[in-house]
Amino acid sequence: MENFYSFTALRGIQGRKMSYIIQIPLNMVGTLFEQEDFSLPVIERKQRMLNKARVNQIAKYLVDNPDSYVLPPLVAQIIGEVEQTPDQLQRDIVTLKIKMGSKLQILDGQHRCAGIQLALQQRKYLGDEVIQVKLLICGNLSDSQQVFADININAVKPPQSIKMLYNHRDYLTSFSKVLIEQIPVFKNNTDYERTNLPPQSDNIFTFSAIYQANKELLKTSSDETMFDQKTLIQFWNTVASVMTDWDGQKNAGELREQSISVHAVTLSALAEVGRTLIEKFPSEWPEILNGLVGIDWNRSNPDWKDRAVVTGKITKSRKNIELTANKILQYLGVALNKAQKNRETEFLKNI
Incomplete structure (x- = not known):
């Protein structure tokens, strides 16, 4: 008998590709996603190197503001088999089943993930709260890198x-x-x-x-x-x-x-x-x-x-x-x- 992760998801089409929005507890962030291998050359990775100062900044923000923090959704890709069962009344709501052996890899939000894990060491009760994740089906490394590039090229910091x-x-x-x-x-x-x-x-x-x-x-x-x-x-x-x-x-x-x-x-x-x-x-x-x-x-x-x-x-x-x-x-x-x-x-x- 195979084991699955099972999520209630909102599905939709963006860029002519299916994507899914799920919610996960913060205490799953450290276990659900596969860690980037930073020993690889940058051309073979999907992510930049972690900025520890940025990680500490996010962790401090969560620790200092447990009653009012806001975290943007993560973006991740699924590599592996996925099953979806539509809700009988709302066709855009599905039960998403992802095999345990599948890989979920962060494409945007690695600093948030690391900051969350650091903050949970001081505020364990935050682990029951949730963060949204947008899941994409990417075909290969170049697709994954393109998602990272598209998100960051179009991002503009406010003054x-x-x-x-x-x-x-x-x-x-x-x-x-x-x-x-x-x-x-x-x-x-x-x-x-x-x-x-x-x-x-x-x-x-x-x-x-x-x-x-x-x-x-x-x-x-x-x-x-x-x-x-x-x-x-x-x-x-x-x-x-x-x-x-x-x-x-x-x-x-x-x-x-x-x-x-x-x-x-x-x-x-x-x-x-x-x-x-x-x-x-x-x-x-x-x-x-x-x-x-x-x-x-x-x-x-x-x-x-x-x-x-x-x-x-x-x-x-x-x-x-x-x-x-x-x-x-x-x-x-x-x-x-x-x-x-x-x-x-x-x-x-x-x-």
């Missing part, structure tokens, strides 16, 4: 700004939205959807840039988070009042082209400056920030070379943020701390 904007689990997202509404220059000039603004845009800031700057400002030297809404709003209002570039006198496109003042690297650098001032001068920091009014933010200013502007392009990396913050602190007459001095010394050696 970082809109991903942050829609993340209601993140306190900083909610606060950044409130902050923008209370700072007039942010409220009237922020693009919530795009991360990179086109030349014709009337906006000068992006939501992601403001979010990242707030994240920078809220870090403390003890790596804890200081959620003081009043201080944050006061800080950005003070900055906005002395940033002459932000007064609306220049065309938005020209301002972004000519000045570094509205770019993400500078917003994050200003946030690092703000964090330094608030920690060192808890009462005097607003007055010290008035010194920003005398800074030349033009991208052609040699002070920004290899700090915010690298080979003629405005660049945002951790190093760029720190070096730009150092120069702003020097403009304000504030002594650098040990870490800032070390970064500055390293930078000056390479000029």
Whole structure:
């Protein structure tokens, strides 16, 4: 007597081929699907190498959000014999019987599978919950590789700004939205959807840039988070009042082209400056920030070379943020701390 996997499936035709949608418990993910052999050359595989960081990210997402997570369906292929028995009333619903000796191989979703298995080590009860799987009948390796290519070629990641904007689990997202509404220059000039603004845009800031700057400002030297809404709003209002570039006198496109003042690297650098001032001068920091009014933010200013502007392009990396913050602190007459001095010394050696 042969053994079968038996699933209730919804069947349909896509690309002139039959496909099936089933649901499986999460605790079957590790046993139902055949593992990819990564010792094979890439040309002989159906999948890319696993990215462990991505696996850990998915596992953490499941562990942190057991009551509200959402996982997209997996896509897998069946290699072997399949029997289907249509429901008497709904012909598109079938009982799908797959021989135990058949192979089920993941074509899309290997990181989800690995992340699920890792998460179940910490949240075993999630094993009774389900994930949808789209099953295809692929004829050969080239068919399988084509499915992988088609899915990934047509996939487009949404901009970082809109991903942050829609993340209601993140306190900083909610606060950044409130902050923008209370700072007039942010409220009237922020693009919530795009991360990179086109030349014709009337906006000068992006939501992601403001979010990242707030994240920078809220870090403390003890790596804890200081959620003081009043201080944050006061800080950005003070900055906005002395940033002459932000007064609306220049065309938005020209301002972004000519000045570094509205770019993400500078917003994050200003946030690092703000964090330094608030920690060192808890009462005097607003007055010290008035010194920003005398800074030349033009991208052609040699002070920004290899700090915010690298080979003629405005660049945002951790190093760029720190070096730009150092120069702003020097403009304000504030002594650098040990870490800032070390970064500055390293930078000056390479000029």
